[in-house]
Amino acid sequence: MGLLSLGTPMHWDEAKKYADHVRTHGIIQFLNLWEATKDSQKDCLLWGDEIEYMVVSYDEENKKAKLSLRVWEILQELAKEEEEAAKDPAKKLLVNSSWHPEYGRYMLEGTPGEPYMGLPRDLLEVERNMKLRRELACKFMKPNEVPITLTSYPRLGCAGEGLDPHHDPHGPAARSLFVPDEIINAHARFPTLTANIRRRRGAKVAINMPIFHDKNTPKPFIDPTIPTYNDYPEDKNAIEEGAALPDHIYMDAMAFGMGCCCLQITFQAVNVEEARKIYDQMAPLGPIMLALTAAAPIYRGYLSDVDCRWNVIAQSVDDRTEEERGLKPLKNNKYRIAKSRYDSIDSYISNDPSNKPEYNDIPLVFDEDIYKKLSDNGIDNLLARHISHLFIRDPLVIFHELLNIDDNESTDHFENLQSTNWQTMRFKPPPSKTSPIGWRVEFRSMEIQLTDFENAAFAIFIVLVTRAVLSFNTNFYIPISKVDENMKVAHHRNAVLDEKFYFRKQIFPQSRPGTPAAGTPFGSPKLSNATLPRTAATNNSATSGASLAPGLDRSDEYELMTINEIINGAPSKGFPGLLGLVNSYLNTLNIDIETRCEISKYLELIKKRANGTLMTAASWMRQFVQNHPDYKQDSVVSEKINYDLVKMIEKINKGEVQAPELLGNFSV
Amino acid sequence: MTALSSEAHNGVINSYTNGSTQHNSNLSDNQSTEASGARAFANNAFSHLTLYTGNTMRTGTTGQLNTSLKKSNQELVSAVQDTLLYSVDTARVKGSSITITDETSLGPLAADRSLYEVTVKMFYLSATEGTPLSVEQLTVAFAELETAMGIPDIKIDHFILSLPHQSFDENGLDESEVEAFTTEIKTSVLPVWKKLSELRQSGRIGRLGVAEFSKQQLEILKTLATAEGANAVAPEVNQVNLQDCCVLPRDLINYAKEQGIELLTHGDAVEILPKNTFTALLQPYLPGAAASLTPNFVLKYSAFITSRGLVAKKGYIVDASSA
Numbered sequence: 001m002g003l004l005s006l007g008t009p010m011h012w013d014e015a016k017k018y019a020d021h022v023r024t025h026g027i028i029q030f031l032n033l034w035e036a037t038k039d040s041q042k043d044c045l046l047w048g049d050e051i052e053y054m055v056v057s058y059d060e061e062n063k064k065a066k067l068s069l070r071v072w073e074i075l076q077e078l079a080k081e082e083e084e085a086a087k088d089p090a091k092k093l094l095v096n097s098s099w100h101p102e103y104g105r106y107m108l109e110g111t112p113g114e115p116y117m118g119l120p121r122d123l124l125e126v127e128r129n130m131k132l133r134r135e136l137a138c139k140f141m142k143p144n145e146v147p148i149t150l151t152s153y154p155r156l157g158c159a160g161e162g163l164d165p166h167h168d169p170h171g172p173a174a175r176s177l178f179v180p181d182e183i184i185n186a187h188a189r190f191p192t193l194t195a196n197i198r199r200r201r202g203a204k205v206a207i208n209m210p211i212f213h214d215k216n217t218p219k220p221f222i223d224p225t226i227p228t229y230n231d232y233p234e235d236k237n238a239i240e241e242g243a244a245l246p247d248h249i250y251m252d253a254m255a256f257g258m259g260c261c262c263l264q265i266t267f268q269a270v271n272v273e274e275a276r277k278i279y280d281q282m283a284p285l286g287p288i289m290l291a292l293t294a295a296a297p298i299y300r301g302y303l304s305d306v307d308c309r310w311n312v313i314a315q316s317v318d319d320r321t322e323e324e325r326g327l328k329p330l331k332n333n334k335y336r337i338a339k340s341r342y343d344s345i346d347s348y349i350s351n352d353p354s355n356k357p358e359y360n361d362i363p364l365v366f367d368e369d370i371y372k373k374l375s376d377n378g379i380d381n382l383l384a385r386h387i388s389h390l391f392i393r394d395p396l397v398i399f400h401e402l403l404n405i406d407d408n409e410s411t412d413h414f415e416n417l418q419s420t421n422w423q424t425m426r427f428k429p430p431p432s433k434t435s436p437i438g439w440r441v442e443f444r445s446m447e448i449q450l451t452d453f454e455n456a457a458f459a460i461f462i463v464l465v466t467r468a469v470l471s472f473n474t475n476f477y478i479p480i481s482k483v484d485e486n487m488k489v490a491h492h493r494n495a496v497l498d499e500k501f502y503f504r505k506q507i508f509p510q511s512r513p514g515t516p517a518a519g520t521p522f523g524s525p526k527l528s529n530a531t532l533p534r535t536a537a538t539n540n541s542a543t544s545g546a547s548l549a550p551g552l553d554r555s556d557e558y559e560l561m562t563i564n565e566i567i568n569g570a571p572s573k574g575f576p577g578l579l580g581l582v583n584s585y586l587n588t589l590n591i592d593i594e595t596r597c598e599i600s601k602y603l604e605l606i607k608k609r610a611n612g613t614l615m616t617a618a619s620w621m622r623q624f625v626q627n628h629p630d631y632k633q634d635s636v637v638s639e640k641i642n643y644d645l646v647k648m649i650e651k652i653n654k655g656e657v658q659a660p661e662l663l664g665n666f667s668v
Numbered sequence: 669m670t671a672l673s674s675e676a677h678n679g680v681i682n683s684y685t686n687g688s689t690q691h692n693s694n695l696s697d698n699q700s701t702e703a704s705g706a707r708a709f710a711n712n713a714f715s716h717l718t719l720y721t722g723n724t725m726r727t728g729t730t731g732q733l734n735t736s737l738k739k740s741n742q743e744l745v746s747a748v749q750d751t752l753l754y755s756v757d758t759a760r761v762k763g764s765s766i767t768i769t770d771e772t773s774l775g776p777l778a779a780d781r782s783l784y785e786v787t788v789k790m791f792y793l794s795a796t797e798g799t800p801l802s803v804e805q806l807t808v809a810f811a812e813l814e815t816a817m818g819i820p821d822i823k824i825d826h827f828i829l830s831l832p833h834q835s836f837d838e839n840g841l842d843e844s845e846v847e848a849f850t851t852e853i854k855t856s857v858l859p860v861w862k863k864l865s866e867l868r869q870s871g872r873i874g875r876l877g878v879a880e881f882s883k884q885q886l887e888i889l890k891t892l893a894t895a896e897g898a899n900a901v902a903p904e905v906n907q908v909n910l911q912d913c914c915v916l917p918r919d920l921i922n923y924a925k926e927q928g929i930e931l932l933t934h935g936d937a938v939e940i941l942p943k944n945t946f947t948a949l950l951q952p953y954l955p956g957a958a959a960s961l962t963p964n965f966v967l968k969y970s971a972f973i974t975s976r977g978l979v980a981k982k983g984y985i986v987d988a989s990s991a
Contacts, residue, residue: 043783044975118977270976471979472731508728512754576732583735587935588725588970588979590787590826593913593921596933600914 007399009192012199015398022395025405026413027370030387030429031377033411037430038272042438045118045467046268049459051130052261052448053108053137053147056646057164060144064639065646066164067106067153068145069182074108075101077140085113097133103258105185106163108137108147115268118467120586121595127456134452134653146650149455151309151447151617152260152296155642157251159225169227175204175234176253177227178300183255189397193420194254196396197319203241204234207256207315208248210305212297212493214626216634220246225301249302257316257342260296260309263446263455265462266428268438274470275439276350276383279427281469282462283345284476284503285578286424286445287486288566291495292609293458295447295617301642303625303635306491307618308447314340317422319396334392335365341393342422344487347480349386349427354475354509358554361479367391390421424487450617450649453668457602464603465578468585475509478502478558494619497612500560505575567610579607605666613664620662624648711956715764719986720816721747722754722770725979738911741937741945744966744984748949756953766954770983776818777971777980784971784980788813789828789879789907791940791966792860797852801831801860805964805987812985813969825874827864828907831857835938836880836909838917850888858900861893865900877905879934883920886929902927907934941966941986960990 010018057068078099085095096113110133116122137147155162157169157178171181173191175198184190198204211221226244229235237243237252244250251257269275294307318340323333330336339346347360366388374384395416402412411432418428426442443462449455468474482502489499561570569577576584582603586596608614615623625631630640637645651657655668721744724730729746751770759768777784790809792801814822841849853861867873878889886903893900906924908916910933924931941963950958967985972978 045977119974467977468731470976471725472728473726474731508731512727512750571734574732576735580733580735581731584730584733585979587733587735587910587933588730588982589972590785590930590932593908593916593931593933596910597914 007188007401009188010398010400011192012196012396015196015396016200016394018398018403019394021403022398022413022416023367023370023391025407026391026417027373027387028407029411029414031374031379032408033414033429033433034377034379036433037439040430040438041271042268043270044268046115047118047463048112048115048266049126049130049455050109050111050264050266051133051149051455052102052263053110053134053149054104054153054261055106055108055141056146056148056650057142058144058146058643058647059161059164063643064161065643066162067104067156067183068141068164069105069167070142070145070164071104071106071108072101072186074137074140075099078108078136081136082113094132095136096129097136099137101185101187103185103190104255105183106153107185107259107261110137116463118463120589120591120599123460123463124595124598126459127452130452130456148646148649148653149261149448149450149452150295150646150649151262152299152312154298154621154637154645155301155639156259156299157253157256158301158639159227160639170229170231172232174198174253174255175232176255177229177235177238178251179253179255183259192397197254197317198234200319200321200394200396202321203243204237204252205254205257205316205318206237206243207251207312208243208245209251209299209312211247211249212303212305212622212635213247214303214633214635216632218634221248221635222246223250223302226250249299249304251300251312251316254316256299257309257313260313261448262309262444263293263448263458264442264444265446265459266440266442267463267466268440270438272439273351275427275441277352278441278466278469279425280348280350280352280355281474281476282441282443282466283348283425283480284478284483284486285465286344286443287483287490288501288503288563289443289458289462290445290447290487291490291499291501291563292567292606293447293449293616294490294496294619295449295621297493297618297622298625298637301637303622303637305493307493307495307616308491310445310487311491313422314342317342319394337365337392338362341420344424344484345480346389347382347386348477349382351380351382354477355382356477356552356554358552359477359479361481362484364389365392386427391417393417393421396420447617451653451663451668453663453666454605454617457605460599460602461578461582461606464582464585468578468581471585471588472581473509474507474581476504476507478504479554482558493622494616496563496609496616496619500562501566502558503561503566504558505573506557507575507581564611568607579603579610601666605663608664615661617662620659621645623661709759709761709766709956710954712761712766712954713764713960713990714766714954714957715990716766717950717954717957717961717986717988718765718767718812719748719751719988720767720769720812721751721984721986722772724982724984726772727770730982735935737935739909739937740935741940744940744968744986745945745949747984748986752949752953766957779973781819781823783973783975785825785974786817786822787826787828787970787972788824789830789934789936789968791830791936791968792832793941793963793965794832798855800856800858802964803859803863806860806863808987809965809967809985812987813967816967816969816983816985817971817981821872823872823874826877826905827867827873827875828877828879828905829857829860829864830879830907830936830940833938834878834880836912837882841882841884846884846888849885850892853889853892857889858892858898861889862898862900865893868901875904875930876901877907877930877932878903879907879936880909880938881906883917883923886920886923886927890927903929905930905932907932909933910935936968946986946988957990961988962991963988 055068055071057066081095085092098111100109102109112129167180167182169178169180173181173195226238290308296309297307320337321333322328323330324337326336346362347364348355366385370391371384371388424445428440430437486501492499567578569575569580628641630638652659724747755768755770759766864876868876890902906929908931913933946963947958964987970982971980973980
């Protein structure tokens, strides 16, 4: 996560004085980079995945599953392996991975050693590499330690001995009632980030997730496990100042959010235009994939009423002051800001003609001076708005030693802000002027799944969707406010089956009215259009890409669809679904039977999760908890339930136990 | 109304027929006004027709397909419908030949030819049993491909020959069936196969293959092709139906591995363009020629950018003539 520069980071009181310095130089660095790389062309599709793991340490004697804070030691060993692999090609094949620290001291992040390529047979590498990574990570763990891929650790922040080694909560950096500072990665950047968010905001972050009201859950639910302290001013936040809402699970630290794990995919585009196009086309899929991969129903030992992590993380790094949040009139701050710096994107950025102005319907807050500077230097309107919107935020971690750098060589200040705007998509310029890496797009909304088979399936699905998007030149645009509404709905318990999401109806911009491809199903009477001469057809505004006056109501372009319809299609509406698109794309390629058979399995998983044949991890975990003999129908996930759940996840991964409602007959 | 291979199309074709009735009555009402292009030659009898469909990747035809169908000609029928609807008015008529070209199919490949993998599947359609497949039509096919792709002396990376009525049968052939198939290959297929082998050997075809062959059938073709004096190549590719890709017989898989034959998936209907379907498609637009024109072959082509995993172009060419 983010940058890992070395040095001494500034306290917020000092850092805030240099906010403009970082922003100003960040823009200069971007412009320098732009000048050098705006025409760069990369002929190959290269892409990669990022898997985040939690390391669990079992206390078998007492049947407890704890989070292991020993990860930095494990990382040292992994770093040695990587170094040796860099020198020895034979070793490289065995290691073929890259390891990074993450926010949580119990977290590990692994990526493939080399990026994958884009042909169907290259996609078969993904699961292999993910399994290799897991094996390698295990190599340096103690016998009672295991890496698991779980989006939210159920009993993070619960009282008792949940960490190995144990530390008491309520340290000076996070000042959390529930978690110790030792849960945070020891590298200077992370505790500084934590503390500066708190300092800037003027209070601890306040995360509230609705509790799941089960038969015996008190109504209203007032959490009896919130401790009282009297050491810091922030100790008043929870109860006295009402930050802990009734009927909610209250969390007060960045660790609850950034200590969650997710699955991120990054692709290299052929050039900056293609990168912007993929960014826009994949953005509406963010909430869809969030609902489909839902895997985070439990927080701080309670069953919640949400199935995903996104809002938890959004609230966990929300550094907005009361003024920025609209609770007080603007005096010391410049802008009213609607969202946390971690949230879904606020604007489309492609200059593709199908990106109509009406789709950017969220009033965008951006820095006017930065916009002007970008504009004056040749950056087009949409990109300038995008960047000047990212730059309304303050840099949270500034290292003394890196304050003054050469804007011609470094992009550190630009990356400072770029990497602390955490959104559903990230548009990534080349890392430097001379790097062989090109313009990239990162897809960030998916929750990590329990097994590598599933993680590979979702990664492969996303890559194939991007290939289909570019091959068919699809159009998924809907007003961005509708994408935001979809994000909210995606969190709902069992949203994958019970909710509907806005999605574009006519996804082929160049299809011609009156043809089956225009969304009119076979046998439709609409074919009376067939006798119209071609010129009349272009006035058929609902289906063609004809240009219309700006400010037009586009509400008949999209409608509410279920996840099943979006993924598997709605034949009666002539809507192929994302899997339909992917299969049509694959059927056009020369693929050998083995490869096609393997890929079909991954796509089959996606299909079954979307049509409800198989449960999401979130639903499966709920079912596990609710069926557990220790469960008292009061939403409480005890230590025993937690231990058994983690053990079960480990066994499923090893293939020792089947979980047919989750994985059907698929072998993991 | 005659049935089409894909049942789903019945409604569409009925509508077209209704449309054409309306069409004709308009014609009589507007006798005094200038007739449109289509109406001018609608009642001609043509001796030859070539139809170039649009780039089905861009018209939505390919994206819209029902991919759960076992073997389908939905894409071809859809593409031809689309092209007739939008491009029959701009058809080029030269004597008794008509060429209908969808504007989206025109235009050469956007970048360097070396970046693309070009695949062509040629469906021979009109051969009568016992007579050789026409080598002359092969020449016509190549010329039409060059027009469609905008590339002279085009090199085809994968060329698949699809025989009429050839459908994969996992049950082995008995002695009489072996004999019958051998005869069929010798008399019908070998002349065309030899010509294709020449192109393969001269480098104009990268890899040469067939579709829906069983292990025995591949062996028979190989034996005949590589026999003394035949000067032909053994098949290097065999297309097998997509739906069977996870349950193919072991003997075929092993044989293919030994021989270096790529087993690639496909989803094309065996009868890709039955005469009835073709007539029904043409009827509303060229009523004078619809009944007499018989499809000779269909070409299915695609251009794939391997380094980026993108399909740049996909389309069909239909070649038909009257007896």
